[in-house]
Every structure is written in structure tokens, then in C-alpha cells.
Amino acid sequence: MMIFIWAEDQHHAIGHKGQLPWHLPADMAFFKQTTTGHTLVSGSRTFASYKKPLPNRKNVVLTTRTETDYPSNVTVLHSVDDVVAYEHAHPNEKVIISGGAKVFKSLLPYVDTLIRTRVQHTFKADTYMPEIDYDQFQLVSSTSHPADEKNQYGLTFERWERKQH
Ligand SMILES: NC(=O)c1ccc[n+]([C@@H]2O[C@H](COP(=O)([O-])OP(=O)(O)OC[C@H]3O[C@@H](n4cnc5c(N)ncnc54)[C@H](OP(=O)(O)O)[C@@H]3O)[C@@H](O)[C@H]2O)c1
Structure with missing residues (x-):
């Protein structure tokens, strides 16, 4: 079971200068709550943006580099095939x-579930979500979180499941 989690703006932007384009504690809390206790697979650039392995999760990094100095509690994988093999070898892990x-683009054919936060604003950005054919997925839940004193922009938390053929 492979799941994507991300937040995007109204133009599918996800990153700027190696970081998120926004500061939205409600989305950070949602990310923490959704991923805690599970296995988190990140590209080397996204992992670098965390500064250190995220606590209470199994941290997996995807990199083409064979010489790395990640902490010993970080699992290092080198290809899409490695991620698919990892998933098959650990059927009880989410x-x-x-x-x-880059990672989303390469794993798109394998994903079962999309957990998308939509941020109701447009930001300056240099990294965008790859195009997704949402006809292949069904929206199973959508929850709104209005802007408030801590979150400058409104958010919608969505969950999509791949349609069965
Ligand atoms: N809004 C969100 O939800 C969200 C989520 C994630 C990231 N972001 C943002 O997006 C930006 C980072 O994204 P990015 O696309 O630039 O980088 P990325 O996907 O995090 O990392 C790219 C690197 O991952 C490795 N990689 C990717 N696909 C691979 C594959 N198939 N096989 C082996 N290695 C692979 C390569 O590492 P090597 O170069 O080490 O070989 C590649 O250079 C940051 O700004 C971050 O904050 C936003």
C-alpha cells in the first residue's frame, strides 16, 4: 500500500528554495498526525529540508548516491525498483x-492513495507537483480548515483512492 502526502497551492506549487513556500502549522500538525508510526520515504532534497530524521517514523531516503553519511537509523534506497521491493518486503508497513x-513523478504509477492538502493561495515557487490524472482516483474525503490567527490561508485536506479496474 503506497501513499503520497503533500501540500500544494492553487497552481500545484510545493516548494521554493529547498523549503515549503508557506508556514502553516495546521498542515504541519496534519502531516505529523498522518505519518507518525509509519514509514516515510523522501527524496534526498526533501530529507535535507527536514534537517534531521523525523521522530517516531521509519525514515527512508531515496538517492542515486552510493556514498552517503546518513544516520544509521535511516534506510537508504537508490531507485524506484528499490522502493517497490521495499514495499513488498514490508507488507505490514504503511x-x-x-x-x-522528482520522487512523486517516478512513483506515480505505483501509488494507491493520495493525501493532498490544498492551500488556498498562490505562492512564489520553483518546485511543482507533477501532473496527476485524477480521473484514475476517487475523492473519498475532503475537510476544510479556514484561515485563522496561526494559519494565514485556508486549507482543504483531501484523500483520494485509486479506482479499481
Ligand atoms: N509541499 C509539499 O508537500 C512538499 C513535499 C515534499 C517536498 N517539498 C519541497 O519540494 C522541494 C524538493 O523537491 P525536489 O523535487 O527538488 O527534490 P526531491 O524529490 O525531494 O529530491 C530529489 C532527489 O531525490 C533523489 N531521487 C529522486 N528520485 C529518485 C529515483 N527515482 N531514484 C533515486 N534517487 C531519486 C535524487 O537524489 P540524489 O541527487 O541524492 O541522487 C534526487 O536528486 C523542496 O522545496 C521541498 O521543500 C514540498
């Missing part, structure tokens, strides 16, 4: 892919 764009 494998959640946390991006970035």
Missing part, C-alpha cells in the same frame, strides 16, 4: 511518500 516532485 509506506508514505513525502516527495518531492
Whole structure:
């Protein structure tokens, strides 16, 4: 079972200068709540943006580099095939892919569930979500979180499941 989790703006932007384009504690809390206790797979750039492995999750990094100095509690994988093999070898783990764009693009054919936060604003950005054919997925839940004193922009939390053929 492979899951994507990400937040995007109204133009599918997800990143700027190696970081998120926004500061939205409600989405950070949602990410933490959704991923805690599970396996999180990140591209090397996204993992670098965390500064250190995220606590209470199994951290997996995807990189083409064979010489790396990640902490010993980080699992290092080198290809899409490695991620698919990892998923098959760990059927009891919820494998959640946390991006970035390159990783999402390469794993799109394998994903079962999309957990998307829509941010109701347009930001300056340099990284965008790859195009997704939402006809292949069904929206199973959608929850709104209005802007408030801590979150400058409104958010919608969506969950999509791949349609069965
Ligand atoms: N809004 C969100 O939800 C969200 C989520 C995630 C990230 N972001 C943002 O997006 C930006 C980072 O995304 P990005 O697309 O630039 O980078 P990324 O996908 O995080 O990392 C790219 C790197 O991952 C490795 N990689 C990717 N696909 C691979 C594959 N198939 N096989 C082996 N290695 C692979 C390569 O590492 P090596 O170069 O080490 O070989 C590649 O250079 C940041 O700004 C981040 O904050 C936003």
C-alpha cells in the first residue's frame, strides 16, 4: 500500500528554495498526525529540508548516491525498483511518500492513495507537483480548515483512492 502526502497551492506549487513556500502549522500538525508510526520515504532534497530524521517514523531516503553519511537509523534506497521491493518486503508497513516532485513523478504509477492538502493561495515557487490524472482516483474525503490567527490561508485536506479496474 503506497501513499503520497503533500501540500500544494492553487497552481500545484510545493516548494521554493529547498523549503515549503508557506508556514502553516495546521498542515504541519496534519502531516505529523498522518505519518507518525509509519514509514516515510523522501527524496534526498526533501530529507535535507527536514534537517534531521523525523521522530517516531521509519525514515527512508531515496538517492542515486552510493556514498552517503546518513544516520544509521535511516534506510537508504537508490531507485524506484528499490522502493517497490521495499514495499513488498514490508507488507505490514504503511509506506508514505513525502516527495518531492522528482520522487512523486517516478512513483506515480505505483501509488494507491493520495493525501493532498490544498492551500488556498498562490505562492512564489520553483518546485511543482507533477501532473496527476485524477480521473484514475476517487475523492473519498475532503475537510476544510479556514484561515485563522496561526494559519494565514485556508486549507482543504483531501484523500483520494485509486479506482479499481
Ligand atoms: N509541499 C509539499 O508537500 C512538499 C513535499 C515534499 C517536498 N517539498 C519541497 O519540494 C522541494 C524538493 O523537491 P525536489 O523535487 O527538488 O527534490 P526531491 O524529490 O525531494 O529530491 C530529489 C532527489 O531525490 C533523489 N531521487 C529522486 N528520485 C529518485 C529515483 N527515482 N531514484 C533515486 N534517487 C531519486 C535524487 O537524489 P540524489 O541527487 O541524492 O541522487 C534526487 O536528486 C523542496 O522545496 C521541498 O521543500 C514540498
